[in-house]
Amino acid sequence: MDNFSFYNPTRIEFGKDKEQQIGAILAEHGIKKVLLTYGSERIKRDGLFATVSHSLRAQGIDWVECGGIVSNPLLSRVHEGIILAREQGVDAVLSVGGGSVLDSSKAIAAGTRYEGDVWDLFIGKGEIASALPIFAILTLAATGSEMNAGAVVTNEVTKEKFAINSVHTFPRVSIVNPALMQTVSRDYLVYSAADIIAHSIEGYFTASMQPGIQSRLVESVIKTVMETTEALLADPMNYDARAEFAWAATLALNGITYAGTAGFSYPNHMIEHSLSALFNVPHGAGLSVVIPAWMRWYQGRNPRQFQRFAREVFGLDTGEQGIAALEAWFNRIGTPTRLSQLAITEGDLPALLTNLQSNARWFGLAESYPQSVLAEILALAR
């Protein structure tokens, strides 16, 4: 087990009706005015916005709206949010949405307190010394952003999808009400399942030091995601399945399962970030295409862990059987496993490989994933 520091100060308020407490929670933290970030106007139709604004008003908390944040969130919107936050003198950001809204909120929170261009913080030109306090009401469980300090944003000019991470960008409080997720579309449910599984397996397979207890925790998350996804496909209103799915998403990336592991990397996310930066595919859909291809390419480098995965998750004997079972499961739940299903063709590969090169540098994987290897993995996903 490697030496590690674990620190995660985010308070999770999990369960039914918890969003009604948002005003009281902000008041408890001394907040008077928030930048209220969100995605589509759906929250105004489905009553969530009304609940939130009622709760804020009851505590005398003012807000400024910053809507229209899209999946694979864009730097331009983050810039706009920062200008708004500064002009309006808000003292916190309240994210009402999924991982994209929350990640944008973290970037806005850090960018508002940073003198230069917020993109500096993504490319190592500047450091996050402070951020506005961040609060969240989560409407989609997938990214784990509700209980970690990371945020991924796409620079649509440079076509780069990069991340920030700082002790200042942990949400203070994240409200996770699984009932708010009952209207998530079937597509986004299965993409989310692929995302959570990706978060789980990146470290599990690539770590040079992977303690047995951490493998067990990861397998617990994966088995729960598979079981609850199937339950939700059968009945989207199954609250308990929705709740376990959401908690699994949080656990997959709140640092607990990575503690004491070493030498891990995020190759599946690296490849997927290029897919969504260039072709704007849903993140989870990109991941379910990349994962089986990457697993086939990688398994010879860590055969024992692939065998363990097959045995513990599927009750199968060989690494290859485990990969095939996961791919079959992706197909069964209806998340894509081939580039062609994302409408990415042979002709797109050169641009993809070029984008992947700068991406690989950012991920620190340029040496292990040269062009030839990336081409090989993409070929396995064709």
Next chain:
Amino acid sequence: MDNFSFYNPTRIEFGKDKEQQIGAILAEHGIKKVLLTYGSERIKRDGLFATVSHSLRAQGIDWVECGGIVSNPLLSRVHEGIILAREQGVDAVLSVGGGSVLDSSKAIAAGTRYEGDVWDLFIGKGEIASALPIFAILTLAATGSEMNAGAVVTNEVTKEKFAINSVHTFPRVSIVNPALMQTVSRDYLVYSAADIIAHSIEGYFTASMQPGIQSRLVESVIKTVMETTEALLADPMNYDARAEFAWAATLALNGITYAGTAGFSYPNHMIEHSLSALFNVPHGAGLSVVIPAWMRWYQGRNPRQFQRFAREVFGLDTGEQGIAALEAWFNRIGTPTRLSQLAITEGDLPALLTNLQSNARWFGLAESYPQSVLAEILALAR
């Protein structure tokens, strides 16, 4: 899954040589003078005290010693610590030891800031509104106290072993260096294993709402404890086994595995607290006696979970087989499973039952565990 709040702000610094950073960590928190709590004088012989004092001195941090804290820590020593902390005007408590030292430190930290008698905080006569900041260097992994807000202390006058729990008594930083635990005796290793398993199964079996994902996490902890205990009995210097054992101890009681569960209780701890309050048996040794007896008495109330336990932990079919397998494992590692092994005889039972009655009230279990039931369970442990 039940509604829950999860908040755990303790920073864990885990790994080799981390205790050398204690001075820097305290300085980072603005601490100038600490009450240094510890147990036996062993830390002065084995070099740990020298390392700590060197690290404090390097940062100009002053300390006052408060040693001699025993297992099943006593209220009298907590009183002495509070007087010392006040007289000397320390601004933090630094616990160097196992769970007993840390629990005493939490009680001292809360008691120093409380006007009345600290025992008020244990019996609900007073509330913890504040506490001195708490820092810890852990030398024994078992209680999980390093990453939770709980503290258990025995009032030797009233023979009550009760607990406190408050958001103010989370350690700020806990240093967990598994190498410091390599000299833990064989006996205390196996008692600790029983303690961690007890923390894991109390909720697992008694919760009226026990989500599958949480059962999986608990089983991961139990399997890790069993595997690493056996590895450590074979080779006490096995660092990786020591590390996984320690991390399992932390996970068993840091709140993660209890999130979303409901209606659970701590009957095994309730019974054991009377054993150690009256007969001063090691906490883990008391637990390994209580657990199989309690399981046999309780299993009919939750047969599916006992079957699950047998299957997932031991690969066996029936609940009874699972209980027998755990009892056999306790016997194999050498932790007691019978009251007679603790030198508690038939003649002690009346006093024990009397003590258990007030204990059961404190645990909120007086109704479910009347005298007749307690006698039945104790009979199964004879």
